[in-house]
Amino acid sequence: MTAVTELLSGYSAYFNNELNNFFPLPQGAEKKVVEAMRYSVMNGGKRLRPFLVAETAGLFGISRAQSLRTAVALEMLHSYSLVHDDLPAMDNDDLRRGKPTCHRQFDEATAILAGDGLLTYAFEILSDEKTFPDADIRCRLVNMLGNAAGAFNGMISGQMLDLYAEKIPCPKNPEQLIKNIEEMKTGRLIRFACEAGAVLGRAAAREFSALTEYARKIGVAFQIADDILDVEGDEKLMGKALQKDKNQGKVTFVTVYGLENAKKIAEELINSAKNILEIFGSKAGSLKDLADYVINRKN
Protein backbone atom coordinates (compact mmCIF):
# COMPACT_ATOMS: atom_id res chain seq x y z
CA MET A 1 0.00 0.00 0.00
CA THR A 2 1.18 3.48 -0.79
CA ALA A 3 0.88 6.27 1.75
CA VAL A 4 -2.31 7.63 0.20
CA THR A 5 -4.12 4.30 -0.03
CA GLU A 6 -3.23 3.76 3.63
CA LEU A 7 -4.61 7.21 4.48
CA LEU A 8 -7.74 6.51 2.42
CA SER A 9 -8.37 3.14 4.04
CA GLY A 10 -7.81 4.64 7.49
CA TYR A 11 -10.36 7.35 6.74
CA SER A 12 -12.70 4.78 5.27
CA ALA A 13 -12.61 2.74 8.52
CA TYR A 14 -13.38 5.87 10.55
CA PHE A 15 -16.14 6.88 8.14
CA ASN A 16 -17.82 3.44 8.01
CA ASN A 17 -17.87 3.24 11.76
CA GLU A 18 -19.61 6.62 12.04
CA LEU A 19 -21.95 5.81 9.15
CA ASN A 20 -23.50 2.98 11.11
CA ASN A 21 -25.07 5.49 13.50
CA PHE A 22 -27.09 7.01 10.69
CA PHE A 23 -29.33 3.97 10.28
CA PRO A 24 -31.49 3.35 13.34
CA LEU A 25 -33.81 0.49 12.32
CA PRO A 26 -37.53 1.22 12.64
CA GLN A 27 -39.80 -1.65 13.60
CA GLY A 28 -42.67 -1.62 11.06
CA ALA A 29 -42.84 -2.55 7.38
CA GLU A 30 -40.64 0.44 6.67
CA LYS A 31 -37.79 -1.48 8.29
CA LYS A 32 -37.17 -3.07 4.91
CA VAL A 33 -36.49 0.19 3.12
CA VAL A 34 -34.09 1.35 5.82
CA GLU A 35 -32.29 -2.00 5.59
CA ALA A 36 -32.06 -1.56 1.83
CA MET A 37 -30.65 1.94 2.30
CA ARG A 38 -28.06 0.70 4.77
CA TYR A 39 -27.19 -2.27 2.56
CA SER A 40 -26.57 0.07 -0.36
CA VAL A 41 -24.39 2.50 1.55
CA MET A 42 -22.44 -0.04 3.63
CA ASN A 43 -21.19 -1.87 0.57
CA GLY A 44 -17.44 -1.63 0.77
CA GLY A 45 -17.10 1.49 -1.36
CA LYS A 46 -13.77 3.25 -1.37
CA ARG A 47 -15.24 6.41 0.22
CA LEU A 48 -13.27 8.53 -2.20
CA ARG A 49 -15.81 11.38 -2.19
CA PRO A 50 -16.07 11.60 1.63
CA PHE A 51 -12.28 11.48 1.80
CA LEU A 52 -12.09 14.40 -0.63
CA VAL A 53 -14.47 16.39 1.57
CA ALA A 54 -12.33 15.68 4.63
CA GLU A 55 -9.01 16.40 2.91
CA THR A 56 -10.08 19.64 1.25
CA ALA A 57 -11.75 20.88 4.45
CA GLY A 58 -8.55 19.81 6.24
CA LEU A 59 -6.56 22.32 4.15
CA PHE A 60 -8.36 25.01 6.17
CA GLY A 61 -7.95 23.40 9.58
CA ILE A 62 -11.39 21.75 9.66
CA SER A 63 -11.23 18.39 11.46
CA ARG A 64 -12.60 15.11 10.14
CA ALA A 65 -15.30 15.19 12.79
CA GLN A 66 -16.37 18.68 11.67
CA SER A 67 -16.67 17.67 8.02
CA LEU A 68 -18.12 14.22 8.74
CA ARG A 69 -21.82 14.92 8.24
CA THR A 70 -21.18 16.73 4.95
CA ALA A 71 -19.15 13.72 3.81
CA VAL A 72 -21.93 11.35 4.93
CA ALA A 73 -24.59 13.34 3.07
CA LEU A 74 -22.53 13.18 -0.11
CA GLU A 75 -22.02 9.43 0.21
CA MET A 76 -25.78 8.93 0.75
CA LEU A 77 -26.40 10.85 -2.44
CA HIS A 78 -23.72 8.95 -4.36
CA SER A 79 -25.20 5.65 -3.16
CA TYR A 80 -28.70 6.61 -4.28
CA SER A 81 -27.35 7.30 -7.77
CA LEU A 82 -25.82 3.82 -7.91
CA VAL A 83 -29.02 2.12 -6.67
CA HIS A 84 -31.15 3.85 -9.32
CA ASP A 85 -28.48 3.39 -12.03
CA ASP A 86 -28.49 -0.36 -11.44
CA LEU A 87 -32.29 -0.71 -11.87
CA PRO A 88 -33.64 -2.92 -14.68
CA ALA A 89 -34.98 0.11 -16.58
CA MET A 90 -31.55 1.77 -16.38
CA ASP A 91 -28.27 -0.20 -16.57
CA ASN A 92 -29.89 -3.45 -15.37
CA ASP A 93 -26.91 -4.59 -13.30
CA ASP A 94 -26.97 -7.64 -11.03
CA LEU A 95 -23.71 -7.05 -9.22
CA ARG A 96 -22.16 -4.06 -7.52
CA ARG A 97 -18.78 -4.52 -5.84
CA GLY A 98 -19.25 -8.29 -5.97
CA LYS A 99 -22.61 -8.25 -4.16
CA PRO A 100 -26.18 -8.36 -5.49
CA THR A 101 -27.41 -4.91 -6.44
CA CYS A 102 -30.16 -3.43 -4.25
CA HIS A 103 -33.08 -4.53 -6.43
CA ARG A 104 -31.62 -8.06 -6.68
CA GLN A 105 -31.08 -8.32 -2.92
CA PHE A 106 -34.50 -6.80 -2.07
CA ASP A 107 -36.94 -6.03 -4.89
CA GLU A 108 -37.44 -3.31 -7.44
CA ALA A 109 -40.03 -1.25 -5.53
CA THR A 110 -37.85 -1.30 -2.42
CA ALA A 111 -34.78 -0.30 -4.45
CA ILE A 112 -36.61 2.68 -5.99
CA LEU A 113 -37.77 3.81 -2.55
CA ALA A 114 -34.38 3.12 -0.95
CA GLY A 115 -32.75 5.36 -3.56
CA ASP A 116 -35.37 8.03 -2.94
CA GLY A 117 -34.78 7.65 0.78
CA LEU A 118 -31.01 8.08 0.48
CA LEU A 119 -31.39 11.15 -1.74
CA THR A 120 -33.86 12.70 0.69
CA TYR A 121 -31.72 11.79 3.69
CA ALA A 122 -28.69 13.52 2.16
CA PHE A 123 -30.48 16.88 2.30
CA GLU A 124 -31.97 16.26 5.73
CA ILE A 125 -28.51 15.51 7.12
CA LEU A 126 -26.87 18.48 5.42
CA SER A 127 -29.43 21.01 6.65
CA ASP A 128 -29.29 19.87 10.27
CA GLU A 129 -27.55 22.23 12.66
CA LYS A 130 -25.33 19.37 13.83
CA THR A 131 -23.66 19.52 10.41
CA PHE A 132 -22.22 23.00 10.84
CA PRO A 133 -23.12 25.84 13.19
CA ASP A 134 -23.59 28.50 10.51
CA ALA A 135 -26.92 28.25 8.64
CA ASP A 136 -25.56 30.23 5.69
CA ILE A 137 -22.94 27.57 5.12
CA ARG A 138 -25.47 24.75 5.46
CA CYS A 139 -27.81 26.39 2.95
CA ARG A 140 -24.97 26.87 0.55
CA LEU A 141 -24.03 23.19 0.84
CA VAL A 142 -27.63 22.09 0.25
CA ASN A 143 -27.91 24.38 -2.75
CA MET A 144 -24.60 23.26 -4.23
CA LEU A 145 -25.46 19.59 -3.78
CA GLY A 146 -28.91 20.06 -5.32
CA ASN A 147 -27.32 21.76 -8.27
CA ALA A 148 -24.52 19.20 -8.66
CA ALA A 149 -26.91 16.24 -8.46
CA GLY A 150 -29.78 17.80 -10.40
CA ALA A 151 -31.26 17.70 -13.88
CA PHE A 152 -30.04 21.13 -14.99
CA ASN A 153 -26.44 20.45 -16.02
CA GLY A 154 -25.98 18.18 -13.02
CA MET A 155 -25.55 14.47 -12.44
CA ILE A 156 -29.06 13.59 -13.68
CA SER A 157 -28.53 15.26 -17.03
CA GLY A 158 -25.26 13.35 -17.26
CA GLN A 159 -27.15 10.13 -16.69
CA MET A 160 -29.63 11.05 -19.43
CA LEU A 161 -26.76 11.77 -21.81
CA ASP A 162 -25.17 8.47 -20.87
CA LEU A 163 -28.41 6.51 -21.37
CA TYR A 164 -29.38 8.10 -24.64
CA ALA A 165 -26.00 9.05 -26.12
CA GLU A 166 -25.90 6.06 -28.45
CA LYS A 167 -29.33 6.97 -29.76
CA ILE A 168 -28.39 10.51 -30.73
CA PRO A 169 -27.58 10.65 -34.46
CA CYS A 170 -23.76 10.68 -34.73
CA PRO A 171 -22.75 13.72 -32.62
CA LYS A 172 -20.89 16.35 -34.62
CA ASN A 173 -18.44 16.85 -31.83
CA PRO A 174 -17.90 13.60 -29.92
CA GLU A 175 -15.15 15.12 -27.77
CA GLN A 176 -17.58 17.71 -26.50
CA LEU A 177 -20.28 15.13 -25.89
CA ILE A 178 -17.96 12.92 -23.93
CA LYS A 179 -16.60 15.80 -21.94
CA ASN A 180 -20.18 16.67 -21.02
CA ILE A 181 -20.93 13.13 -19.95
CA GLU A 182 -17.83 12.82 -17.85
CA GLU A 183 -18.14 16.23 -16.34
CA MET A 184 -21.72 15.71 -15.30
CA LYS A 185 -21.94 12.02 -14.43
CA THR A 186 -18.92 11.39 -12.29
CA GLY A 187 -17.47 14.84 -12.19
CA ARG A 188 -20.17 16.87 -10.54
CA LEU A 189 -20.12 14.92 -7.27
CA ILE A 190 -16.32 14.93 -7.13
CA ARG A 191 -16.43 18.66 -7.70
CA PHE A 192 -19.04 19.02 -4.97
CA ALA A 193 -16.77 17.09 -2.59
CA CYS A 194 -13.89 19.53 -3.08
CA GLU A 195 -16.06 22.65 -3.14
CA ALA A 196 -17.88 21.53 0.01
CA GLY A 197 -14.53 21.27 1.78
CA ALA A 198 -13.76 24.78 0.58
CA VAL A 199 -17.12 26.10 1.81
CA LEU A 200 -16.72 24.47 5.22
CA GLY A 201 -13.25 26.05 5.42
CA ARG A 202 -14.48 29.48 4.30
CA ALA A 203 -11.93 29.41 1.49
CA ALA A 204 -10.91 32.63 -0.23
CA ALA A 205 -12.09 33.00 -3.84
CA ARG A 206 -8.81 31.90 -5.42
CA GLU A 207 -8.54 28.90 -3.11
CA PHE A 208 -12.10 27.94 -4.00
CA SER A 209 -11.37 28.23 -7.74
CA ALA A 210 -8.21 26.17 -7.39
CA LEU A 211 -10.16 23.36 -5.70
CA THR A 212 -12.86 23.55 -8.38
CA GLU A 213 -10.22 23.19 -11.10
CA TYR A 214 -8.45 20.37 -9.28
CA ALA A 215 -11.78 18.56 -8.90
CA ARG A 216 -12.73 19.00 -12.56
CA LYS A 217 -9.48 17.52 -13.70
CA ILE A 218 -9.40 14.53 -11.37
CA GLY A 219 -13.12 13.97 -12.09
CA VAL A 220 -12.56 13.57 -15.82
CA ALA A 221 -9.41 11.50 -15.17
CA PHE A 222 -11.44 9.30 -12.81
CA GLN A 223 -13.98 8.62 -15.53
CA ILE A 224 -11.27 7.90 -18.12
CA ALA A 225 -9.70 5.46 -15.64
CA ASP A 226 -13.11 3.78 -15.27
CA ASP A 227 -13.40 3.46 -19.04
CA ILE A 228 -9.89 1.96 -19.16
CA LEU A 229 -10.67 -0.45 -16.30
CA ASP A 230 -13.76 -1.54 -18.21
CA VAL A 231 -11.38 -2.70 -20.97
CA GLU A 232 -8.34 -4.02 -19.11
CA GLY A 233 -9.45 -4.30 -15.48
CA ASP A 234 -9.76 -7.47 -13.40
CA GLU A 235 -13.41 -8.53 -12.96
CA LYS A 236 -12.62 -9.96 -9.52
CA LEU A 237 -11.05 -6.76 -8.23
CA MET A 238 -13.77 -4.65 -9.86
CA GLY A 239 -16.62 -6.78 -8.48
CA LYS A 240 -18.73 -6.34 -11.61
CA ALA A 241 -18.98 -7.43 -15.22
CA LEU A 242 -16.54 -5.62 -17.54
CA GLN A 243 -16.36 -4.91 -21.28
CA LYS A 244 -19.85 -3.43 -20.90
CA ASP A 245 -19.12 -0.20 -22.76
CA LYS A 246 -17.96 -2.03 -25.87
CA ASN A 247 -20.81 -4.54 -25.76
CA GLN A 248 -23.38 -1.76 -25.34
CA GLY A 249 -21.75 0.34 -28.07
CA LYS A 250 -21.17 3.20 -25.63
CA VAL A 251 -19.17 6.25 -26.59
CA THR A 252 -16.32 6.56 -24.07
CA PHE A 253 -12.87 8.13 -23.96
CA VAL A 254 -11.41 4.74 -24.86
CA THR A 255 -13.72 4.06 -27.81
CA VAL A 256 -13.09 7.53 -29.24
CA TYR A 257 -9.39 8.11 -28.53
CA GLY A 258 -8.10 4.56 -28.16
CA LEU A 259 -6.56 3.02 -25.06
CA GLU A 260 -3.10 4.59 -25.24
CA ASN A 261 -4.30 8.10 -26.02
CA ALA A 262 -6.90 7.88 -23.26
CA LYS A 263 -4.14 6.96 -20.79
CA LYS A 264 -2.04 9.90 -21.94
CA ILE A 265 -4.94 12.35 -21.57
CA ALA A 266 -5.66 11.07 -18.05
CA GLU A 267 -2.00 11.49 -17.06
CA GLU A 268 -1.91 15.05 -18.36
CA LEU A 269 -5.05 15.90 -16.42
CA ILE A 270 -3.55 14.50 -13.23
CA ASN A 271 -0.30 16.40 -13.64
CA SER A 272 -2.19 19.58 -14.22
CA ALA A 273 -4.43 18.90 -11.19
CA LYS A 274 -1.36 18.52 -8.98
CA ASN A 275 0.14 21.76 -10.23
CA ILE A 276 -3.01 23.64 -9.33
CA LEU A 277 -2.57 22.63 -5.70
CA GLU A 278 0.78 24.40 -5.42
CA ILE A 279 -0.90 27.41 -3.82
CA PHE A 280 -1.61 25.30 -0.75
CA GLY A 281 2.02 24.28 -0.33
CA SER A 282 2.93 21.13 1.57
CA LYS A 283 -0.52 20.86 3.19
CA ALA A 284 -1.89 19.52 -0.10
CA GLY A 285 0.47 16.52 -0.21
CA SER A 286 -2.20 13.85 0.21
CA LEU A 287 -4.55 15.51 -2.30
CA LYS A 288 -1.70 15.35 -4.82
CA ASP A 289 -1.09 11.69 -4.03
CA LEU A 290 -4.81 11.10 -4.34
CA ALA A 291 -4.75 12.51 -7.85
CA ASP A 292 -2.18 9.87 -8.80
CA TYR A 293 -4.25 7.18 -7.13
CA VAL A 294 -7.29 8.13 -9.22
CA ILE A 295 -5.65 6.81 -12.39
CA ASN A 296 -3.51 4.07 -10.85
CA ARG A 297 -6.29 2.29 -8.91
CA LYS A 298 -7.27 -1.27 -9.79
CA ASN A 299 -10.95 -0.89 -8.86
Place this chain on the structure above:
Amino acid sequence: MTAVTELLSGYSAYFNNELNNFFPLPQGAEKKVVEAMRYSVMNGGKRLRPFLVAETAGLFGISRAQSLRTAVALEMLHSYSLVHDDLPAMDNDDLRRGKPTCHRQFDEATAILAGDGLLTYAFEILSDEKTFPDADIRCRLVNMLGNAAGAFNGMISGQMLDLYAEKIPCPKNPEQLIKNIEEMKTGRLIRFACEAGAVLGRAAAREFSALTEYARKIGVAFQIADDILDVEGDEKLMGKALQKDKNQGKVTFVTVYGLENAKKIAEELINSAKNILEIFGSKAGSLKDLADYVINRKN
Protein backbone atom coordinates in the same frame (compact mmCIF):
# COMPACT_ATOMS: atom_id res chain seq x y z
CA MET B 1 -68.24 27.17 -7.17
CA THR B 2 -67.99 27.89 -3.48
CA ALA B 3 -65.83 30.73 -2.22
CA VAL B 4 -62.95 28.43 -1.31
CA THR B 5 -62.85 26.55 -4.62
CA GLU B 6 -62.79 29.94 -6.33
CA LEU B 7 -59.93 31.04 -4.10
CA LEU B 8 -58.11 27.77 -4.74
CA SER B 9 -58.52 27.98 -8.49
CA GLY B 10 -57.39 31.62 -8.45
CA TYR B 11 -54.27 30.66 -6.52
CA SER B 12 -53.73 27.71 -8.81
CA ALA B 13 -53.74 29.99 -11.89
CA TYR B 14 -51.18 32.28 -10.22
CA PHE B 15 -49.08 29.32 -9.14
CA ASN B 16 -49.09 27.57 -12.53
CA ASN B 17 -48.06 30.73 -14.26
CA GLU B 18 -45.07 31.18 -11.94
CA LEU B 19 -44.19 27.48 -12.10
CA ASN B 20 -43.47 27.76 -15.81
CA ASN B 21 -40.39 29.88 -15.04
CA PHE B 22 -38.83 27.01 -13.13
CA PHE B 23 -38.26 24.88 -16.24
CA PRO B 24 -35.77 26.45 -18.62
CA LEU B 25 -35.26 23.83 -21.33
CA PRO B 26 -31.67 22.75 -21.88
CA GLN B 27 -30.63 21.85 -25.41
CA GLY B 28 -28.87 18.48 -25.16
CA ALA B 29 -30.14 14.96 -24.51
CA GLU B 30 -31.02 16.07 -20.99
CA LYS B 31 -33.81 18.13 -22.52
CA LYS B 32 -35.96 15.02 -22.33
CA VAL B 33 -35.69 14.65 -18.56
CA VAL B 34 -36.53 18.31 -18.00
CA GLU B 35 -39.53 17.94 -20.30
CA ALA B 36 -40.62 14.90 -18.30
CA MET B 37 -40.25 16.86 -15.08
CA ARG B 38 -42.31 19.73 -16.42
CA TYR B 39 -44.92 17.36 -17.85
CA SER B 40 -45.30 15.74 -14.45
CA VAL B 41 -45.64 18.98 -12.51
CA MET B 42 -47.79 20.89 -15.03
CA ASN B 43 -50.49 18.24 -15.02
CA GLY B 44 -53.57 20.04 -13.83
CA GLY B 45 -53.16 19.22 -10.16
CA LYS B 46 -55.31 21.10 -7.66
CA ARG B 47 -52.26 22.74 -6.01
CA LEU B 48 -53.77 22.04 -2.62
CA ARG B 49 -50.40 21.78 -0.88
CA PRO B 50 -49.00 25.03 -2.35
CA PHE B 51 -52.28 26.74 -1.43
CA LEU B 52 -51.91 25.51 2.14
CA VAL B 53 -48.41 26.98 2.31
CA ALA B 54 -49.69 30.33 1.02
CA GLU B 55 -52.75 30.41 3.29
CA THR B 56 -50.95 29.43 6.49
CA ALA B 57 -48.10 31.86 5.76
CA GLY B 58 -50.80 34.44 5.01
CA LEU B 59 -52.04 34.16 8.60
CA PHE B 60 -48.81 35.89 9.58
CA GLY B 61 -48.86 38.57 6.90
CA ILE B 62 -46.56 36.75 4.47
CA SER B 63 -47.59 37.44 0.86
CA ARG B 64 -48.14 34.82 -1.83
CA ALA B 65 -45.04 36.02 -3.61
CA GLN B 66 -42.98 35.57 -0.44
CA SER B 67 -44.15 32.00 0.12
CA LEU B 68 -44.15 31.06 -3.56
CA ARG B 69 -40.79 29.28 -3.80
CA THR B 70 -41.51 27.20 -0.71
CA ALA B 71 -44.85 26.22 -2.27
CA VAL B 72 -43.11 25.39 -5.55
CA ALA B 73 -40.53 23.21 -3.81
CA LEU B 74 -43.26 21.26 -2.05
CA GLU B 75 -45.17 20.72 -5.30
CA MET B 76 -41.98 19.47 -7.01
CA LEU B 77 -41.55 16.98 -4.20
CA HIS B 78 -45.20 15.92 -4.30
CA SER B 79 -44.96 15.44 -8.08
CA TYR B 80 -41.85 13.26 -7.77
CA SER B 81 -43.72 11.00 -5.34
CA LEU B 82 -46.53 10.54 -7.88
CA VAL B 83 -44.12 9.82 -10.75
CA HIS B 84 -42.32 7.12 -8.76
CA ASP B 85 -45.58 5.76 -7.28
CA ASP B 86 -46.97 5.22 -10.78
CA LEU B 87 -43.94 3.18 -11.98
CA PRO B 88 -44.50 -0.43 -13.11
CA ALA B 89 -42.62 -1.79 -10.08
CA MET B 90 -44.84 0.26 -7.75
CA ASP B 91 -48.55 0.92 -8.46
CA ASN B 92 -48.15 0.40 -12.23
CA ASP B 93 -50.62 3.11 -13.23
CA ASP B 94 -51.19 4.20 -16.83
CA LEU B 95 -53.25 7.29 -16.15
CA ARG B 96 -52.88 10.25 -13.83
CA ARG B 97 -55.52 12.99 -13.98
CA GLY B 98 -56.70 11.63 -17.33
CA LYS B 99 -53.28 11.80 -18.98
CA PRO B 100 -50.61 9.12 -19.51
CA THR B 101 -48.36 8.75 -16.47
CA CYS B 102 -44.77 9.91 -16.89
CA HIS B 103 -43.31 6.49 -17.76
CA ARG B 104 -46.10 5.92 -20.31
CA GLN B 105 -45.61 9.31 -21.92
CA PHE B 106 -41.79 9.05 -21.93
CA ASP B 107 -40.16 5.82 -20.78
CA GLU B 108 -39.32 4.14 -17.51
CA ALA B 109 -35.69 5.28 -17.24
CA THR B 110 -36.71 8.86 -17.96
CA ALA B 111 -39.51 8.66 -15.38
CA ILE B 112 -37.13 7.40 -12.69
CA LEU B 113 -34.69 10.21 -13.46
CA ALA B 114 -37.45 12.82 -13.75
CA GLY B 115 -38.67 11.84 -10.28
CA ASP B 116 -35.12 12.04 -8.95
CA GLY B 117 -34.73 15.40 -10.67
CA LEU B 118 -37.89 16.83 -9.11
CA LEU B 119 -36.92 15.60 -5.64
CA THR B 120 -33.45 17.11 -5.99
CA TYR B 121 -34.82 20.35 -7.43
CA ALA B 122 -37.15 20.77 -4.43
CA PHE B 123 -34.17 21.07 -2.09
CA GLU B 124 -32.17 23.23 -4.47
CA ILE B 125 -35.09 25.68 -4.71
CA LEU B 126 -35.74 25.72 -0.98
CA SER B 127 -32.13 26.42 -0.02
CA ASP B 128 -31.69 29.30 -2.46
CA GLU B 129 -31.53 32.74 -0.91
CA LYS B 130 -34.30 33.89 -3.25
CA THR B 131 -36.67 31.68 -1.23
CA PHE B 132 -36.35 33.60 2.01
CA PRO B 133 -33.72 36.05 3.24
CA ASP B 134 -32.97 34.28 6.53
CA ALA B 135 -30.73 31.20 6.13
CA ASP B 136 -31.91 29.75 9.46
CA ILE B 137 -35.45 29.61 8.11
CA ARG B 138 -34.36 28.07 4.83
CA CYS B 139 -32.33 25.39 6.62
CA ARG B 140 -35.29 24.61 8.84
CA LEU B 141 -37.54 24.24 5.79
CA VAL B 142 -35.05 21.92 4.07
CA ASN B 143 -34.69 19.84 7.22
CA MET B 144 -38.45 19.62 7.80
CA LEU B 145 -39.10 18.64 4.19
CA GLY B 146 -36.36 16.00 4.26
CA ASN B 147 -37.87 14.57 7.40
CA ALA B 148 -41.45 14.70 6.12
CA ALA B 149 -40.57 13.05 2.82
CA GLY B 150 -38.00 10.61 4.15
CA ALA B 151 -37.73 6.95 5.08
CA PHE B 152 -37.68 7.44 8.86
CA ASN B 153 -41.35 7.89 9.70
CA GLY B 154 -41.86 10.02 6.63
CA MET B 155 -43.61 9.66 3.29
CA ILE B 156 -41.30 6.91 2.05
CA SER B 157 -42.01 4.68 5.03
CA GLY B 158 -45.70 5.32 4.40
CA GLN B 159 -45.24 4.12 0.84
CA MET B 160 -43.48 0.99 2.07
CA LEU B 161 -46.33 0.32 4.50
CA ASP B 162 -48.81 0.87 1.70
CA LEU B 163 -46.96 -1.44 -0.71
CA TYR B 164 -46.40 -4.24 1.75
CA ALA B 165 -49.32 -3.85 4.15
CA GLU B 166 -51.30 -6.66 2.53
CA LYS B 167 -48.32 -8.96 2.86
CA ILE B 168 -47.90 -8.43 6.59
CA PRO B 169 -49.60 -11.26 8.48
CA CYS B 170 -52.97 -9.88 9.73
CA PRO B 171 -51.96 -6.83 11.78
CA LYS B 172 -53.01 -7.05 15.43
CA ASN B 173 -54.19 -3.48 15.39
CA PRO B 174 -55.47 -2.49 11.94
CA GLU B 175 -56.61 0.94 13.14
CA GLN B 176 -53.07 1.72 14.16
CA LEU B 177 -51.65 0.41 10.92
CA ILE B 178 -54.03 2.49 8.86
CA LYS B 179 -53.42 5.57 10.91
CA ASN B 180 -49.71 5.09 10.27
CA ILE B 181 -50.24 4.73 6.56
CA GLU B 182 -52.46 7.77 6.28
CA GLU B 183 -50.35 9.89 8.53
CA MET B 184 -47.21 9.13 6.63
CA LYS B 185 -48.28 8.78 3.01
CA THR B 186 -50.58 11.73 2.44
CA GLY B 187 -50.36 13.39 5.80
CA ARG B 188 -46.71 14.24 6.11
CA LEU B 189 -46.64 16.56 3.09
CA ILE B 190 -49.88 18.27 4.11
CA ARG B 191 -48.39 18.76 7.54
CA PHE B 192 -45.21 20.14 5.99
CA ALA B 193 -47.31 22.62 3.97
CA CYS B 194 -48.91 24.07 7.12
CA GLU B 195 -45.76 23.96 9.21
CA ALA B 196 -43.77 25.63 6.43
CA GLY B 197 -46.28 28.50 6.43
CA ALA B 198 -45.82 28.75 10.19
CA VAL B 199 -42.02 28.77 9.87
CA LEU B 200 -42.08 31.45 7.16
CA GLY B 201 -44.36 33.48 9.42
CA ARG B 202 -42.18 32.97 12.52
CA ALA B 203 -45.22 31.59 14.32
CA ALA B 204 -45.25 31.41 18.12
CA ALA B 205 -45.09 27.89 19.60
CA ARG B 206 -48.83 27.60 20.22
CA GLU B 207 -49.67 28.85 16.74
CA PHE B 208 -47.23 26.35 15.27
CA SER B 209 -48.80 23.50 17.27
CA ALA B 210 -52.29 24.55 16.23
CA LEU B 211 -51.30 24.41 12.56
CA THR B 212 -49.65 21.02 13.07
CA GLU B 213 -52.84 19.65 14.61
CA TYR B 214 -55.04 21.19 11.93
CA ALA B 215 -52.80 19.64 9.26
CA ARG B 216 -52.82 16.20 10.89
CA LYS B 217 -56.58 16.15 10.98
CA ILE B 218 -57.23 17.37 7.46
CA GLY B 219 -54.45 15.06 6.23
CA VAL B 220 -56.16 11.95 7.58
CA ALA B 221 -59.55 13.23 6.41
CA PHE B 222 -58.05 13.83 2.95
CA GLN B 223 -56.89 10.23 2.77
CA ILE B 224 -60.26 8.91 3.97
CA ALA B 225 -61.94 11.04 1.29
CA ASP B 226 -59.59 9.48 -1.28
CA ASP B 227 -60.53 6.00 -0.08
CA ILE B 228 -64.23 6.94 -0.34
CA LEU B 229 -63.75 8.42 -3.84
CA ASP B 230 -62.07 5.17 -4.85
CA VAL B 231 -65.38 3.45 -4.05
CA GLU B 232 -68.01 5.97 -5.11
CA GLY B 233 -66.17 8.59 -7.17
CA ASP B 234 -66.63 9.36 -10.85
CA GLU B 235 -63.79 7.95 -12.97
CA LYS B 236 -64.09 10.85 -15.41
CA LEU B 237 -63.76 13.50 -12.74
CA MET B 238 -60.99 11.56 -11.00
CA GLY B 239 -59.05 10.97 -14.23
CA LYS B 240 -57.90 7.52 -13.15
CA ALA B 241 -59.14 3.98 -12.67
CA LEU B 242 -61.14 3.49 -9.46
CA GLN B 243 -62.05 0.50 -7.27
CA LYS B 244 -58.33 -0.20 -7.12
CA ASP B 245 -58.13 -0.63 -3.35
CA LYS B 246 -60.76 -3.37 -3.31
CA ASN B 247 -59.32 -5.13 -6.36
CA GLN B 248 -55.84 -5.07 -4.85
CA GLY B 249 -57.12 -6.16 -1.43
CA LYS B 250 -55.74 -3.01 0.19
CA VAL B 251 -56.45 -2.17 3.81
CA THR B 252 -58.09 1.28 3.84
CA PHE B 253 -60.41 3.23 6.13
CA VAL B 254 -63.32 2.12 3.98
CA THR B 255 -62.44 -1.59 3.94
CA VAL B 256 -61.95 -1.60 7.73
CA TYR B 257 -64.71 0.72 8.97
CA GLY B 258 -67.21 0.56 6.10
CA LEU B 259 -68.28 3.50 3.95
CA GLU B 260 -70.69 5.20 6.36
CA ASN B 261 -68.41 5.02 9.37
CA ALA B 262 -65.48 6.25 7.31
CA LYS B 263 -67.55 9.29 6.28
CA LYS B 264 -68.46 9.95 9.90
CA ILE B 265 -64.84 9.77 11.04
CA ALA B 266 -63.79 12.17 8.28
CA GLU B 267 -66.47 14.67 9.27
CA GLU B 268 -65.43 14.56 12.90
CA LEU B 269 -61.83 15.18 11.95
CA ILE B 270 -62.82 18.17 9.83
CA ASN B 271 -64.96 19.72 12.58
CA SER B 272 -62.17 19.29 15.04
CA ALA B 273 -59.67 20.80 12.57
CA LYS B 274 -61.84 23.88 12.18
CA ASN B 275 -62.14 24.32 15.95
CA ILE B 276 -58.39 24.32 16.31
CA LEU B 277 -58.16 27.37 14.05
CA GLU B 278 -60.24 29.50 16.43
CA ILE B 279 -57.08 31.02 17.91
CA PHE B 280 -56.47 32.79 14.60
CA GLY B 281 -59.93 34.39 14.56
CA SER B 282 -61.48 35.52 11.30
CA LYS B 283 -58.16 35.43 9.45
CA ALA B 284 -58.47 31.64 9.24
CA GLY B 285 -61.77 31.68 7.34
CA SER B 286 -60.47 30.20 4.13
CA LEU B 287 -58.45 27.53 5.93
CA LYS B 288 -61.69 26.47 7.62
CA ASP B 289 -63.52 26.38 4.31
CA LEU B 290 -60.64 24.43 2.87
CA ALA B 291 -61.10 21.79 5.57
CA ASP B 292 -64.70 21.30 4.38
CA TYR B 293 -63.54 21.15 0.78
CA VAL B 294 -61.09 18.33 1.63
CA ILE B 295 -63.96 15.91 2.24
CA ASN B 296 -66.52 17.37 -0.19
CA ARG B 297 -64.33 17.42 -3.30
CA LYS B 298 -65.19 15.25 -6.30
CA ASN B 299 -61.59 14.66 -7.39
